[in-house]
Amino acid sequence: MDRVTDRASSPATPASAAEGTPAEAPAAEAPAAEGAPAGPAPALLAPLLSAEGQALLAELRDHDPAGELAVATRLRRDHPAELVSAALAQARLRQRAVAKFGARDAYRMYFTPNGVEQATRGAVAAHRAARFRALVTPADGGTPRVTDPRVTAPRVTDLCCGIGGDAIELARAGLAVSAVDIDPLTCEIARTNLRTLMPGGPPVTVTRADVLEYDLTGAEALFIDPARRGGRGRIFNPEAYSPPLSWAVEAVRRVGTGAIKIAPGIPHELVPDDFEAEWISYGGDVKEAVLWHRPGAVVPGTRRATLLSSGATVTLTGRGLPDPPVRRTGRFLYEPDGAVIRAHLVAEVAEELDGGLIDETIAYITADEARPTPYATAYEITDELPFHLKRLKALLREREVGVLTVKKRGSAVEPEELRRRMKLKGPHAATVFLTRAAGAPTMLIGRPVGA
Known part of the structure; x- marks a missing residue:
């Protein structure tokens, strides 16, 4: 059904011996275990596709990388050291790949470090x-x-x-x-x-x-x-x-x-x-x-x-709309999805929300009404303050905010540094936007709509 060839050939040519020379492979058949295809094992993957390699991969599926040294020491008593190292490396890559491919596919696939990093x-x-x-x-x-x-x-x-x-x-x-x-x-x-x-x-x-x-x-x-x-x-x-x-x-x-x-x-x-x-x-x-x-x-x-x-x-x-107008901050703030921003379609979302921008250079949309949209996340704004960290700290202490989500656009402040300086304590949560409004450094405090 599929084949590796070693020369440039037309994609319309059927998979046949005439298409090129297949990669060398051992004569032995790989076992039909989970993650191992039927047929000859590819030369470079042959150790992992062997019965012994498949058993090791199955055993290492849910291993904890933090205890890998002890696991490797134990496995090397019964298996070749090179095979154990290869199986451990592949097990780590599969665990990383779950986020991209899901467990069903990832634990049956094979990877390289660059392959996991760059795969879609x-x-x-x-x-x-x-x-x-x-x-x-x-x-x-x-x-x-x-x-x-x-x-x-x-x-x-x-x-x-x-x-x-x-x-x-x-x-x-x-x-x-x-x-x-x-x-x-x-x-x-x-x-x-x-x-x-x-x-x-x-x-x-x-x-x-x-x-x-x-x-x-x-x-x-x-x-x-x-x-x-x-x-x-x-x-x-x-x-x-x-x-x-x-x-x-x-x-x-x-x-x-x-x-x-x-x-x-x-x-x-x-x-x-x-x-x-x-x-x-x-x-x-x-x-x-x-x-x-x-x-x-x-x-x-x-x-x-x-x-x-x-x-x-x-x-x-996109419909080729002009940039939305800049207006005063309304009761609601919308943060467009990153794909919307990259595609330069903020104007299309602003029109849908009957909103405008808080600043001509900032991709935050403001509006007076909450409207459902799949293209942006809505927040209800409770406070708008000029940028002043001491005032923010006092307000958060007064409202007993212990969990603070920091979002920024048009600000050089690092979120982790801000949270550290706020010395948060309390049972409540809030979101702060560090941004600009009509050209001025501004802090907007609020919470997600529906929270």
């Missing part, structure tokens, strides 16, 4: 995969564009596939996948993860190749996730991505359909005019931005904010 959260990847499915499926319900008659599902070429998280969700959406990465171990892990989680899914191939040299002839749709971290940490210049953003944009244009994952802080002026830009948050935290392209199906220049949670998905689309 499962819910975000599933949302993107659903959009891909909609893009390549005709609106009239007709037959999707498929270039290989031997494959019935539309195929997405996943460049820079990493450990396979996005490829898994694309396959779950019913799409065939050609996954490509340059790193041999990463390719083995991607193949293993796909075989484990999608044993009966659409056709999937994993190819080890430099994406800059990969043959895109016959590709139907592209997903490109450029590396945005280097030896010194995050890369903020899109042309320093690997591959560069300009290369990714031209590749998608040539194929005609595709998406490019980028950092959410990208300046809007760098978004190509013939692409849509979507900012995505999960649980209130901004996770990524995606550039979408398909003539006739994607409206060029559109800005979207998509908010994902465990229970719902909502999307706000």
Whole structure:
């Protein structure tokens, strides 16, 4: 169903011996235990996929990293030291991955440290995969564009596939996948993860190749996730991505359909005019931005904010509204979701709330009425004071506030330092906003609506 190949090959080519040489693997079959795919064990993962490795991973599933030294000492009495070290490292990575993939998937998958750090959260990847499915499926319900008659599902070429998280969700959406990465171990892990989680899914191939040299002839749709971290940490210049953003944009244009994952802080002026830009948050935290392209199906220049949670998905689309007016602070303050702010759609939310800004440079919306909205969190404001820490301390002491949530926008004060200086004591809770109102440093005290 899936295969690792070692040369640049057309994504439309069927998985066969002609496609390239599969990665070497031991002749022994890996056991069909949880987390171990059926079939030959990949060379670099073989120890962990052996019966002994699987038993160790099962035993270490819920281990406490704080007691790892004692655990390692005990296990090395009965198992090779290298295998114990590898199993402990993989167990730690799986525990970290639960937050992104959920326990059901994470404890069956395999990871590298960079793979966990850079992988897309499962819910975000599933949302993107659903959009891909909609893009390549005709609106009239007709037959999707498929270039290989031997494959019935539309195929997405996943460049820079990493450990396979996005490829898994694309396959779950019913799409065939050609996954490509340059790193041999990463390719083995991607193949293993796909075989484990999608044993009966659409056709999937994993190819080890430099994406800059990969043959895109016959590709139907592209997903490109450029590396945005280097030896010194995050890369903020899109042309320093690997591959560069300009290369990714031209590749998608040539194929005609595709998406490019980028950092959410990208300046809007760098978004190509013939692409849509979507900012995505999960649980209130901004996770990524995606550039979408398909003539006739994607409206060029559109800005979207998509908010994902465990229970719902909502999307706000820009309408090109002017900046909201600045007005006095009303009874309620709204803090827009980060995706709304990144997408420059605060004006759309302010119009919905019949509100305005407290300052022309600050993305807080104020209004006189409480209105439900999925795009912002509402707070009832009880006090508005000029910035003065002694006055704030006295007010909190008077109201017996023992739990203080500090939010800031347009202020240099560090929340932890502020809480330390307040010497909080009491049974009550409050929220303080350190910000600016009409250009002046201001403190707004309140509580979440409904609290």
